[in-house]
Amino acid sequence: MKILMIEDNHSVCEMMAMFFKKENWQYEFAYDGVEAEEKFNADPHEWDVILLDLNLPKKDGMQVAADIRRISSIVPLIMLTARDSESDQVLGLGIGADDYVTKPFSPITLIARIKALKRRSQLGAIQESHQAANDRFDIKTKHFKMDTKTREVYMHGKAVKDLTPKEFDLLKTLASKPRQVFTRSQLLQLVWDYEYYGDERTVDAHIKKLRQKLEAVGPQVIQTVWGVGYKFDDEGKE
Template identity: 75%
Template sequence: MKILMIEDNQSVCEMMGMFFKKEKWDAEFAYDGEAAVEVYEKDHETIDIVLLDLNLPKKDGMQVAADIRRVSPTVPIIMLTARDSESDQVLGLEMGADDYVTKPFSPITLIARIKALYRRAQLGQITQRASKVASDFDVQTAHFKMNVKTREAFLNDKQIHDLTPKEFDLLKALASKPKQVFTREQLLQLVWNYEFYGDERTVDAHIKKLRQKMEKVGPKVIQTVWGVGYKFDDSDIEG
């Protein structure tokens, strides 16, 4: 695995560099937002995961996330933030981060988060390389179908593009049981395989991005059940 760590505190980078070396991971470091974008644009084909600090000189972490997402819609991003503001964390997730870790963080915790996110991303890449064309579908409803092997999803026979690993897994969890209402806690357990300590904002932010991508090709099928959670229902689609 190769990691790009974007962090202006060089002491933090040096500390994490030792942990990366212990895991036998390659690592590249950028200490400001402008340099980070340049590094990623140059080396994006070799970078497997991005650790991104929000508070960066020269270019804010939010803008860096947007720039990275323009190059790669699917590379896993873990946001590092010293901010306690709920709006900052939610905005970071909406800008394309898959997860966030609040500073000060335990290096061991961060390593565990990296491993969990990387496993899911690698699974999607390996299965997609194994089969480029979907011959059958693992999840199928009246207007929706999904192939887990190729990590492809279609609504009204139109492909839903640029799904991140977490967005794909979230869609699979919902669509596998149409009309069933899932609480946010249930979705955290199904989609995220480590504790989020009740942080339900993560689900809300990912649902918002997932809806935006799905509604480019079809009607709204992920519905909010107020006071409870979310459900997938395409039974009212005409045609």
Template identity: 80%
Template sequence: MVEDNHSVCEMMEMFFKKEQWQVTFAYDGLQAEDKFKNDSQKWDIILLDLNLPKKDGMQVAADIRRISPTVPLIMLTARDTESDQVLGLEIGADDYVTKPFSPITLIARIKALYRRSALSAHDDVNKQSSSFDVETKHFKMNTKTREVYLYDQPITDLTPKEFDLLKTLASKPRQVFTRSQLLQLVWDYEYYGDERTVDAHIKKLRQKLEKVGPQVIQTVWGVGYKFDDEGQAQ
């Protein structure tokens, strides 16, 4: 947890201990980066405040994502403007929580993200199967090994939320999902209408997919998004 307010850290430490979670605190941006770089594979999840001394949280998030595209990342922010929240999501945050927050709410967010990322990450250790359980004309995905191929090219830098979002769309090709449906299916809890979260993740996901071929995530104006690679040719 990267947070310069020691009172907040002390409060959350009690809740983490109740959950029997081990936690390490960093109190500024530079300290956070040092701890992460020393062992980037160590961390199951990162809670990152945006307003930090020595190095801004946005910069820290971008640096973390360059080192690890997949480590689950939740941003904590006192900034309640749409631009800050969308920018954080576009940089690579899987979720954000606005201050002041309820510790119980934050714990719930952590659990929701962990359910969808850490368990699959453990499966990745034992890559026993090369079969793909999601497969379309130009796309294939193994949800156990987290292998993803589009136009026979590997997609290796997906964040946990981007992976889940792509899986949800590709599992039902050409079906149109509303933003509200995607929030419930991918984020695993109510976002109370905060649909820009979906748009920010779709934008980042599209940028990664476009590196290997024609776009397969389509916007259905006034409704939502769908996955369709039937008419695409590399």
């Protein structure tokens, strides 16, 4: 893999360089927002994963994330930040981050997150390539249909727009088994493909943004099962 790590703390970069070398990954560092965009824009398709700190000099990380997403909607993006409020997390995920790691973090955990995100991205591409051509919508319920190849989603005949890659994967996981309750830790494993490290707020933040986009086209179909997790249920949702 080739990693672009956007981080102004040189000590953190030096630490992660040791772990990247151990994995035999290629990597480059950008130490401010302007340099980050210059390196990314030079060849957007060469990067396998972007690691992005939000507190950057010259250009804020949130703006960098938004600029990256305007160029590429699919490059895996993990945000690194000391910000720990739910509003910051929701904003970052809403811009299009696939994962969110709060500092201080364990390098081993971050490496696991990177591997899981890349593995999930590759698996999704394989699944899409093997989808039957004569069955466009491969997930269907009473009022819902999803084409995982074209990544189109419809509720009540209306398109659900602007889903981020992780929001799409989360919705696919829930809708593929209607009325089944998923715990947050199960969703972390199924959607993010890594074991639970105490980051259940990542799931909650994605659910919040996903609900907002679904409510734009119809009644809410993602239900909270208090004390357990979430489920998809569109029965009776006229």
